[in-house]
Amino acid sequence: MRWLGPLLALLLVAGCAELAKSPDESRPAPGNKPAPALGVPKMRSDTLKYLASRNLKPQPTRPLNVRSRCTNKDGGGTRTRLNLLVKEAEVRTFDAEIAMKGRGSCRFRLADFDQVERLPQALLRNKRDPGCLVRMWEEGPRVTIAFNSCPQSCERDAFDYLWPIMVEAKSGRCF
Template sequence: MKLRFTLALAVALLAACATPPEHAPEATPPAPAESAPTAGKSPEFKNSTLKYLAKRNLKPQPTRPLNVRSRCSHKDAIGTVTRLNLLVKEADVKAFDVQVSMKGRGACRFNAQDFKQDARLPQVLLRHKTQNDCTVRMWEQGKEVTIAFNSCPQACEGQAFQYLWPVIVDAKTGRCH
């Protein structure tokens, strides 16, 4: 009995050390040619998000020069006060002054004199004159213009920049929210 167990153990160890024989790679069949989608048929998507988006009638946002004028003030439900003076004509920033005061967090201030305009299309891009990482982007999306701030903690008091959200402006009325 002891001999059989020892023999079985030896065979198992030898089998574990053995390398499998090399097989010749199997020939893979050529991939089927993808046919162009037919005009009346919607494409088939595997991802559920893409399936959802395919059912919506989404069209790309046109690339055109940004034109917006806003002189607004807004206070939200949690006490954040936004004051904005903005004038952009044909994607050229003429006036830009933003102050966002966050209750209990501090305030952030952005002014045109501290920035130089780096791009006009597809988005207006302002870059801080001394802090290259600090940028402000403006773009139109539907009926609204978004003003977003990136890597600009020096424009804010304390940790206020961590709580700063983009400013949204109604392109037609100039109201901000």
């Protein structure tokens, strides 16, 4: 009976020991995929798989040139009026009025802004409220004019419903 205690301890230690694997055991059988390493999860992204097969190139950085004098009314009743001239990334004329049915309107004039950047985006900062920014950039055949933190340029809660203005660069048509 004295030998029973040390024997159980020896069996317990032997059960926790690892055995060396032969080279044949470390390779997966044909047709079986190896298990992913623990700690590094294998992620599958359909979006990345789709983009990998496309020949995408970065948008070139060049000075913005656009002229637009347009009006537009969308299906929701929002009316946009824009007068814009940008030459070699210098904003020379900018007057935009966006009226949203039942929400109010927003008005942006170049006289209320200073141009603080030209590239990679034309950036206007409001003279009275430095947090209010208007950004303009080119995306393929379109120019986007986006408004950031400018509720003081709008009536009531119109800024909460303000979307960027899109302009077709060649024709100057806005939508």
